[in-house]
Amino acid sequence: xxxxxxxPQAGGNAGMVGPVLIAVALAVFATLPLWAEKGLVFLAGxxxxxxxxxxxxxxxxxxxxLVSFGQAAFFAAGAYASAWLARMAPDLPFFLTLxxxxxxxxxxxxxxxLVALRRASGIYFAILTLALxxxxxxxxxxxxxxxxxxxxxGIARPVLDFGLFxxxxxxxxxYYYLILVASVVLIFCLWWVWHxxxxxxxxxxxxxxxRVRFLGVNVRRYREYAFVISGTVTALAGALMAPWSxxxxxxxxxxxxxxxxILFCLLGGxxxxxxxxxxxxxxxxxxxxxxxxxxxxxLVVGGALLVVVLAMPGGILGALAAxxxxxxxxxxxxxx
Amino acid sequence: MxxxxxxxxxNFAYPSVRVLTDVDITVQANESHVIIGPNGAGxxxxxxxxxxxxxxxxxxxxYSGENVxxxxxxxxxxxxxGRTFQVARLFADQTVLNNAILALECRERIAGTPQGRWxxxxxxPELVDEAMARLESYGLAARAQDRAAVLSHGxxxxxxxxxxxxxHPKLIMLDEPTAGMAxxxxxxxxxxxxxxxxxxxxxxLLTEHDMEVVFDLxxxxxxxxxxxxxxxxxxxxxxxxxxxxxxxFGKRGGHA
Numbered sequence: 001x002x003x004x005x006x007x008p009q010a011g012g013n014a015g016m017v018g019p020v021l022i023a024v025a026l027a028v029f030a031t032l033p034l035w036a037e038k039g040l041v042f043l044a045g046x047x048x049x050x051x052x053x054x055x056x057x058x059x060x061x062x063x064x065x066l067v068s069f070g071q072a073a074f075f076a077a078g079a080y081a082s083a084w085l086a087r088m089a090p091d092l093p094f095f096l097t098l099x100x101x102x103x104x105x106x107x108x109x110x111x112x113x114l115v116a117l118r119r120a121s122g123i124y125f126a127i128l129t130l131a132l133x134x135x136x137x138x139x140x141x142x143x144x145x146x147x148x149x150x151x152x153x154g155i156a157r158p159v160l161d162f163g164l165f166x167x168x169x170x171x172x173x174x175y176y177y178l179i180l181v182a183s184v185v186l187i188f189c190l191w192w193v194w195h196x197x198x199x200x201x202x203x204x205x206x207x208x209x210x211r212v213r214f215l216g217v218n219v220r221r222y223r224e225y226a227f228v229i230s231g232t233v234t235a236l237a238g239a240l241m242a243p244w245s246x247x248x249x250x251x252x253x254x255x256x257x258x259x260x261x262i263l264f265c266l267l268g269g270x271x272x273x274x275x276x277x278x279x280x281x282x283x284x285x286x287x288x289x290x291x292x293x294x295x296x297x298x299l300v301v302g303g304a305l306l307v308v309v310l311a312m313p314g315g316i317l318g319a320l321a322a323x324x325x326x327x328x329x330x331x332x333x334x335x336x
Numbered sequence: 337m338x339x340x341x342x343x344x345x346x347n348f349a350y351p352s353v354r355v356l357t358d359v360d361i362t363v364q365a366n367e368s369h370v371i372i373g374p375n376g377a378g379x380x381x382x383x384x385x386x387x388x389x390x391x392x393x394x395x396x397x398x399y400s401g402e403n404v405x406x407x408x409x410x411x412x413x414x415x416x417x418g419r420t421f422q423v424a425r426l427f428a429d430q431t432v433l434n435n436a437i438l439a440l441e442c443r444e445r446i447a448g449t450p451q452g453r454w455x456x457x458x459x460x461p462e463l464v465d466e467a468m469a470r471l472e473s474y475g476l477a478a479r480a481q482d483r484a485a486v487l488s489h490g491x492x493x494x495x496x497x498x499x500x501x502x503x504h505p506k507l508i509m510l511d512e513p514t515a516g517m518a519x520x521x522x523x524x525x526x527x528x529x530x531x532x533x534x535x536x537x538x539x540x541l542l543t544e545h546d547m548e549v550v551f552d553l554x555x556x557x558x559x560x561x562x563x564x565x566x567x568x569x570x571x572x573x574x575x576x577x578x579x580x581x582x583x584x585f586g587k588r589g590g591h592a
Contacts, residue, residue, distance in 0.1 A: 215442035216413035
């Protein structure tokens with residue numbers, strides 16, 4: 001009798017396929033500045049921030065089962081808070097301004113969660129988070145210190161001072177590598193939450209909240225935990241992106257920006273940890289390869305998305321896992 | 337005998353319909369208290385009020401001498417109340433073993449032990465072993481790696497009972513534990529429940545439709561009709577009560 005636990009949500013990439021794919025993706029991102037043109041490197045930096053954004057969102061969507069439609073508010077809060085602080089106090093260490101962005105996102109998520117989680121069921125929660133997100137969007141657009149509708153421009157890439165040595169993030173591809181390292185750290189934290197004890201509880205809450213309640217768990221508080229963790233990491237992704245794009249406008253708080261991680265989740269598959277990351281990369285690839293088709297780009301991208309979502313209800317990773325399952329079953333069948 | 341659970345003057349109404357009217361009920365330690373009543377009598381609502389899923393408009397609930405009227409279900413669970421549902425509620429996408437492990441992790445979290453820390457990546461090995469042993473004693477070991485969704489109706493109810501008992505409750509509330517079961521499964525459940533009471537000193541509060549099961553299980557019987565208690569006491573006496581006979585046994589020939 002085996003007592004080895006089958007760890008929940010361990011994913012469909014059993015064996016070595018998953019780790020190998022992750023290593024390949026990491027190698028591509030890490031070597032990109034060496035062989036790709038500047039435009040593509042810039043895009044890759046944005047995509048890394050969006051991957052973190054989408055993975056953090058999926059912690060409440062795919063894992064906890066809450067459809068939040070205001071995730072962009074946290075992204076914008078982190079980006080604006082850190083960019084604003086860096087402008088007000090240029091001598092502050094960069095990591096402090098980053099942390100400030102994350103902290104503002106955490107507080108915002110806590111407050112929004114406090115209000116929105118009173119109605120955790122489906123459409124109410126979606127509408128409440130949408131409304132609160134739009135409130136943040138409007139507030140940013142009307143705040144002079146945040147540049148109103150024009151946003152903040154000329155956000156500086158700072159110099160990291162480690163005492164013994166300094167790294168000028170404005171030089172070369174240094175800031176790109178900072179995003180890479182920070183993204184890996186943040187993704188690792190999210191991965192841990194998803195696969196660990198907390199993730200098991202959150203997944204259980206998605207499936208059967210009443211049973212979890214009768215296992216002595218304060219369900220609302222755990223949903224709030226998920227919301228705050230997700231909001232904090234999302235804000236950090238925003239704070240990381242601001243000095244990279246060097247310009248931020250209220251559009252990153254708009255509801256259409258909240259739709260982005262939902263799209264990535266549906267595209268890649270929300271039931272698996274890496275699904276939204278796959279979705280973000282595929283989406284960026286689609287957009288990039290159709291960028292010269294003036295007027296046709298949206299049509300092609302939209303059509304491709306439609307096909308994926310209709311043909312693969314579990315997203316790309318879900319479809320791959322199903323194929324793999326079929327392959328294994330067929331081989332087993334042939335062997336007998 | 338001491339009163340473990342005591343509810344007084346419970347009134348509960350939905351916006352358009354009155355469900356419970358001045359309900360008094362006490363559950364004594366180590367008894368097996370069965371609530372019966374026709375469909376719509378308010379049994380499940382009474383269950384929800386007693387377990388803390390819903391709050392009454394008036395009335396009080398005391399558990400072990402403590403006023404728990406304002407406490408939510410999860411807080412009452414911390415004090416030793418467990419509960420199963422008419423239709424078993426399980427983590428359908430997870431394996432049977434993972435269901436059992438999750439319940440144990442919840443127990444450890446309540447106790448504040450290192451095994452229950454939220455940042456643990458893998459479940460503690462001793463909890464995995466304990467979960468496996470529990471599955472063994474419930475006859476579910478062979479299904480450990482199957483998804484809970486594919487279990488038979490009877491196995492689902494058994495697994496739900498296992499999850500509930502993993503938290504070491506003193507009082508368990510079972511909402512129709514034998515509903516929809518084959519006669520063999522039904523007998524097994526009755527046996528198990530009687531054993532829990534006799535060997536582990538548990539107190540039971542149940543609702544049940546099957547009269548045979550009711551009289552096999554009950555040490556005390558309460559009859560609910562139109563949201564009011566019309567009789568409560570020794571099962572044999574309640575059965576002889578003319579009013580009960582008329583509105584419950586009489587019309588329905590012994591089966592509801």
